[in-house]
Structure formats: structure tokens, C-alpha cells
Amino acid sequence: MSLSETAGVLDSGQAASFDIDVDINGLKPGDYEASITVATGKGATEVVKVVMTVLPTARLSAAPRSLSFFSEVGATPDPQTITISNIGSAPLNWHAAPDQDWISISNSSGTIARTGTGADVTVLADIRSLAAGIYSGAITVTGYDAVDSPMVLSLIHI
Secondary structure, eight states, X not given: OEESOSOOOOXXXXXXXXXXXXXXXXXXXXXXXXXXXXXXXXXXXXXXXXXXXXXXXXXXXXXXXXXXXXXXXXXXXXXXXXXXXXXXXXXXXXXXXXXXXXXXXXXXEEEEOSTTOEEEEEEEEOOTTSOXXXXXXXXXXEEETEETOOEEEEEEEX
């Protein structure tokens, strides 16, 4: 915890305000307490109690971050799998959407309850109607109210 002001001078009847900044990195969800002591040069003190609640958060992860599909004209490459995971402490509601018509996915949304669990999504590249060439696309995975969201997974077909 840090304060925007740690010293000052007030005339009689004046008031002062200051900001409190808190870094919650590394803190587990739960309640935390601290106190701020305001003291005068004449020995008077006032203690202000500070209470903070750190709420659980969902944290989106997806792997692999890129996929490459290779095939000959008219042939459909084998499907590949991405895993969408929750590395946070609150349930993760997610949605995935490809940006190209030739990309399809087995499921486009779901909920992952807790850390350590994930959802496998099969990715298909249906290139039967495409001319020979190199094509790129992406799948955007969004975690609602999640840290590290959205994530964009890149795809390339050669």
C-alpha cells in the first residue's frame, strides 16, 4: 500500500485528502486489513483502518497460439486442437470466433470452472473451395471479465 501524500501542513480548520494505491499482484482472493496512522508534530494521532477485498478472477490461456495447416489443392488437412484454459481462480466464461469462412471450430463457447481445467476445441481448415496459395486467418478467444482477454490465435494454410 502506498499513499499519494505522506506529509503536509494544514492550518486550523483545513482538511486534506490523499489517494491510497494498492498492488494486488500475488495476493490470493480474500479480505485484507491495514491501517494508516496520521500524526501531528504535537503528538496527536489518528488511526484510519483500511479494508480491502481481493475478488477471484478468471484468467484466459490458450495453446497453441498458432496453427499451421498444409495440404494439396482440393484436399482437406487433418484437424488440429487448441486448448482453452482457465489459469485464474474464478470461473471463466469464454467465446471463440474464427475470422474466415474456411476456418471452423467444434465449439464456440463454454465455461471452465477452475484453474487446471480446460476445453479442447477442434479446428478445421476447409480449403476445398480455395485456389492454391497461402491463406491466413485467426480465431479470437474472449474470456468475459477475464484477465488476458481477448487472445488472438493465428492460423496459416499453405
